[in-house]
Amino acid sequence: MEQEVEERPAPVEPRVEAQSPQEQQEVQAQRKLLGDVDPSTSDAAAVAKLLNVDPSVGLSSEEAKRRLAKFGPNELASAPPVPKWKKFLAQFKDSLVYLLLAATAISLIAWIIEKAGGHAEEALPFDAIVIVLILIVNAILGYIQEAKAEQAVSALSEMTAPTTNVLRDGRVVRIATTDVVPGDVLVLAEGDTVSADGRLFAAASLRIAEASLTGESVPVGKKPETLESAKALGDRTNMVFNGTSVTQGTGRAIVTGTGMNTQVGKIADLLSATEDDSSPLQKEMDHVSKILGIAVCIIAVVVLIALAVMEGFHTTQDVIDSLLLAVSLAVAAVPEGLTAILTVVLALGVQRMAMHHAIVKKLHSVETLGSASVICSDKTGTLTKNEMTVERVVTPSGEVQLTGTGYAPEGNLIGLDGTAVVDPVRHEVLATLAAGALANDGELRAGDKPGTWDVIGDPTEVSIIVAAKKTHADRAFQRFQRVAEIPFTSERKRMSIIAKDTTDNGDLTVFAKGAPDVLLSFCNRILVDGAVRPITEGDRQDILHAVDRLSNEAYRTLGEAYRPLETPKLSAVPGMKLNAAGQAADVAEQADVIEHDLIWTGMVGIIDPPRVEVRDAVAEAHRAGVRTVMITGDHPLTAARIASDLGIIDKGGKALTGEQLDALPDEAAFDKATSQVSVYARVAPEHKLKIVESLQRQGNIAAMTGDGVNDAPAVKSADIGVAMGITGTEVTKESAKMILADDNFSTIVAAIREGRGIFENIRKFLRYLLSSNVGEVFTVFGGVVLAGFLGISQPGTQGVTVPLLATQLLWINLLTDAAPALAMGVDPMTEDVMNRKPRKLTDRVIDGPMWGDVIYIGIIMAIVTLIGMDMHLSGGLFTDRSVDLQGHDAQMVEARTMAFTILVFAQLFNALASRSHLQSAFVGLFSNKWLWGAIGLSVVLQLVVIYVPALQVAFGTTSLPAGAWLECILLAAVVLVASEIRKIFLRIGDKRRQHA
Template sequence: MVALPEVAAAPQDRPPYRRTARDVVASLAGDGKRGLTDGEARDRLRRYGRNELPSAPPVPAWRRFLAQFKDVLTGLLLVATAVSFAAWWLEPEGPVPYEALTILAVVLLNGVLGFAQESRAEQALAALEAMSAPSARVLRDGEQRMVPTPELVPGDLLLLEEGDTIAADARVVESIALRAAESALTGESTAASKDSAPLAEEAGIGDRTNMVFSGTAIAAGRGRAVVTGTGRATEIGRIAASLQATEEAPTPLQKELDGVGKLLGAAVVAIAVVIGATLVLVEHLNALADLLDVLLLAVSLAVAAVPEGLTAITTIVLSLGTRRMAERNVIVRKLSSVETLGSTTTICSDKTGTLTRNEMTVRAVVTASGRVDLTGTGYDPAGEVQQGGEPVEDPALLEEVSRTLAAGELANNAALRQEGGRWTVQGDPTEGALVVAARKVGHASEALHGRFPRVGEVPFSSERKLMSTAHTDAQDPGRTMVFSKGAPDVLLARCTEERVGAGTRPLTPARREELGRAVDALAAEALRTLGVAYRALGRDAAAEAVTEELEQALVFLGVVGMIDPPRPEARDAVARAKRAGVRPVMITGDHPATASAIAAELGIAESGAAAVTGTALQRMDEAELRDTVREVAVYARVAPEHKLRIVRALHANGEIAAMTGDGVNDAPALKAADIGVAMGITGTDVAKGAADMVLADDDFASIVAAVEEGRSIFANIQRFLRFLLSSNIGEVLVMFLGVVFAGTIGLVAEEGSALVVPLLATQILWINLLTDSGPALALGVEPPDHDVMLRPPRDPRSRVLPGRAWLDIVFIGVVMAVGTLLVMDWELPGGLVSGADAGQGIGRARTMGFTTLVFFQLFNTFNSRFEHHSTFHRLFANRWLWLAVAGSAALQVAVVHLPFLQRPFRTVPLDAGDWLLCVSVASSVVWIGELKKRVLRGRRG
């Protein structure tokens, strides 16, 4: 441990790294022991501003609104309407261009809706970013606090631990084996050691060994540092222009949908050009007004039919879905992971805290004189030492247990606290369990640490599986004690003696084997085991000399057995994952017997199934490993680098894998996995930064819930795609077939017009406005179906809409077009069929065709909910869909019957019989769809 050096203060104009830590703290009016007060922190936040990098100014709302009209087709439509107004202005005696006015109004309304949807998506994404915003651990008013990174201020005292991402530039004031990974700034691949000693000369960033920098990470050790620069004043802030966040690349799904939209758009534009050219040539149009009408019609058809909003609506559905996932404690950092969730075949999960409660409780202690059991659960220190259900009376056994738990309490960084009547542990749960157990045998933390103040530490690492601390003895001032705890097999290899009562004895091979069997027995009870040992150093031992070399010739005290009980919801989540075709795999650093017992209890593996150890994995070549990962569901004593090999082997087998992790060394595996899942509670900042998702509750059940939501979101995307594309194809076919077969169905131009078209430009745009907004989005929030977790994972190579789906889409479009034109034919004289009231004019026939097509699309929303299930399956599950359909139907009624809307849309009132005919014919899309689905279900069954 490197404390604040007693060196004379340097001149204040020197940079912090050339001044003593004490002087830097004083110059910032800070407190090296208690940190800033809350009031001072608020004042400094106002004075220095938020701890944020410079960013591009937000795009003004008016620019985002104008961006809704930037595509070529919409611009062409606006130009055409402008020409219509100009022609009317030059010839004021001509008719008022109501159609152009209406088109302009509809285009503007579409722009408003697009702007609102875009804003809502941005708000949803901003909310997700706020949920996953980083925070920093600081000391304020003498208490540890988690403070949002933007609220850090100069003078704040940062508490640094392995895995933390550093939130501001800071001067180290205390270092315990502290090392920082600074490659983001310096390019150096190896971590840099940090201490608090001032530097005598000017130094570059890479040589400032007493400074830590914003954006880098703590690779090992722990310490404290006082913030010297935030926001623009940090080193990374000075080069922020090169570090600006770039716009997130579109996901594979969005790219595919963009391609679908462009392909369909090209086809529709071609059809619009053909229709326009046909009208001009066949009808011999040459008047400016007629040519403008044709241009408006062709462009309106293209604007209405081109699915330009596919990517935007997909983003909205994804963002809304991720908000639902956040409500289920899953924070999504990358939208692309939502697409991948539906394809997940394997979930590789840590055990501790994810499948279990992460509330370790010491249940047993084995020492030289035997085994004892501790009563009580959780972090409540109430309990007693028992043997065979009775209080222990053997003084030698009690002495050994007391010393074992006292050593475990001292080689420890956790703290036990009582808040609001509830006991909690601050720090690692395993260390917390030792603190609680020591309290149960009568050791008060204050008294222990008062007698044995800590003077050094060799931190725990996943490679060493060991931690040691050095303490002076207040009752024997010249003596230094080393207390160690770690994996029993690792610790026993460093021990030469064993504590027995008040004395010691040599640790023989036979005794080592006996202790190994005791460890196996505890592990077979699903207890996690931890060995505890000590070493007394000579009176001349220097406190600063505590290194790994001193972790030899230890005296073994005992083995502690503790349990982290499975989460009650984990077993059900495992069963649900298996039913969904997703294989749960447990990966843990625990003893193989403990891992196997917990896995069997949760249903991950069969009872008695052996766990594969990290040592065994190390010996396997790639071919053996690929064979192993196909069958094995439990891995024990696994190091973080083994996780990476497991992920790669799963990929080689064609699996889509999710991998959980919390430590710094888990980052490579999290990045390599198809879905990296970091722990939100116990996870380090580095792990969270590498992950695609963060679990707010560290619960395995939340991962399974995320898979369910991911599948549901993808199914909803398919729903609104089927609806949008079939509806758009229906509109195009109505116009194309209506022009081509105008004479066949008795369609003639109305008086004063040279155009012969089934629907007008305003009517086409109105249909698009009604159906492509509310109903489409409502389909995107359809609740998860009951069988969504009974289907196998989706093949990631499959198209979002396979060939069969396209056939269904075209089929529904044809049904809509034929039905709409038949209704018009019914109202027109001289066609294929003639109704009783035929001959009442093109206006009435067009109004009925217009209304029929609107209701075709509204009925099609229900038809599009399921590809195979009946339309009436869970008919009332989605209230938003009913509201959207009801609202659209009401607006169509208004367009038909309200006089001030009739003129711009060229509609006439319909009577009850007309409405019945329109709605009845439109409902055929449901009945025909039902027949098709029944046939498909019969083939599948």
């Protein structure tokens, strides 16, 4: 319901998705209202006529309802939430999972055929059940971890009141922001958030902060005058835009666009056009899955062909045995625990990052961030604090700097050389800051939380109040009481107040501040060394030179002045116009009477300073080979100054503007520019997106940080989008893969460090898992092809005899692989992790040297396993060392148990060897206690499987004599010895290459 109010609305930022057909029709209907008319270059009355509204009355309630039905609600396109069941099923979208599901189907079909023929040894399809259970556990784990990440992101969102003030039926009412329609008259006041795009037709000292949309750090002065020609978004001074906020003054605007027809909506279209891409690790896992799948199929075909040629398929049982062999090969090749282990390791990394205020929405983004080679960062609020700060004060007797940043009134005056400031400079500085703090509409209040501060009004004005508090200049103006004001306007470029001295004779004093060159023209005197004297032309030139110098250093300058009126009554001021009652008429209309013969005190240099900790973070990123690129909508001088202060570019470096980017002839020239330039200013959202895409074309893994709506498309398109958690808009947060809860750029570098450590550990357990599984494949393949040679199959036997059962392979993969792999996932981070260059996009996670390790260890593992098996069978290469057993079947059980145990122990030795490609396993042998715990657990579990009767039946094992255990350990240790020998030769080769 509508009701008369004086409340002010808070920003509402709905979720952003592609538009539905109905939403597209609503946007088209809105655009037909204005046609090709640009409201910024059209008279406000003409815009009102096109929208059929009387600006003094607003729309009627009935007309507003009709327009709401026609043009749709004032909100961005939204998508329905993804059902939980779809999120769960998405966990099964993996090539490795498909391969295992195929193996499950084959195993189930074979069991059904055997069951129908009465030959099934098991009451249930144990192999198929175990594989399915493993897949379900993996899916549950991945679903839970992603759900936790989503909850953490959701917790960052702040509840906002979706209301706005409009003129309806001739009165100001509060309505739901979603009910604002084209033609509505927005009623704007200080502190309001603009809820739609609109054309101003009335404004009084109106200034609007548009940083979230344009990147401009300083609030923009707004006025209703028609523009002569179309301007860039940040220069449309007679327009207001959805999502921006009023910092000063009042105004009224006719709504020209709502929802997706606003500038925010256009950015949302760009956002929906960009597509999410898989992370490098996800792509690599898909690649590995395909290789494994193809390899298994090839090996299975070769084995089946070999069996068909050598033995032939004479019965149905032969076919079933062959199918079960295919299942064994699939189970041996696929590391079933890989997905779960990868999920757990990434989840642990996510938790560690969350402790450092970096919330990762998707687990695989952790690895992507660790691989980042470029960080593209917005300036305002990301590299800087978005808190205007007075850093310089220039007076006739000298120039000083003021320490401390932001709105906390903590800092000191020091000379440019770091020395203490003494009179007369100190006296002049205090006079300057006192004048600026008095001629001021801002307010600084202590926040609800200790150490926090709330800013009321224009941040630039508040920065002068903060500076006055830092220097205790505020004590000088506590005795003054304001009695009148001549407000700031964009035409006047200055403001003045008249204040009464309550502690003296009550005389009035004028205090003024404004653009230095403008204010200086109203001054005829200057305060020097505590005395007032006439201002000279030399004084004016010195002041103007100082203005130019500070402007070139990216400071925003404001001059301060005053004039004693030497009377306690306004009516007694010479030239003051009086009303019928003999009182002073409206002072705001008598600037010429007040603002003359002013005394110049000095000026301040204001800037949105860089965060203190960011410079060190940029330096660390540079050492790590990660390039930092600033992309902002701010002024080129400001961007270059901040970038040089942070070490992004050298002193004197330049920024490339959006216009200069548009002037580049082709994509090749654009890519050349982005490969060399690290600072971009006055850019539009489209430019940010193009810069990110250009860097990606050059092979970079790009991270893009941002907080405003204008950053969202580039954030989504980047390999790793990073949104600000405190100042970031909801649109940007939803587009990002990671959110900084503390809005601190240095947190990104800490996350890169964590990501690199995680990536190194991922390579360790991938090396371990793949080499172990390749060893299993070679064992099964070699055992089948060489069955007669090794004594696995005896003369006269029929069918296929596999060296290891599918359940035994599953046991190895599920338990003895999983625990050590998880332990390697938390291996301590090496100290030099940030001294290495980032890996290229073309570099494989599993590269050639790693595949060499995998195949080499896999072959050694298969050889020692088959040797141990052969030693306990008659008719093979070695003397039969089995216990006095009757029959080949009994020997086969013991031989399989030996092979099973050797393979387990070989993989445990491989866990030690796999911690490094080059470094000896004996370096830092006991640094990872979790790994030794995992090895101990695996040994215990293997003993349980071999000696517990019920598990002997389930896994086809038998008890081993004491001597057999020594054989198992010695044969398995060959894997570690062989790995150490290979590493010795690799280190020698590496040293030769370094010296070459």
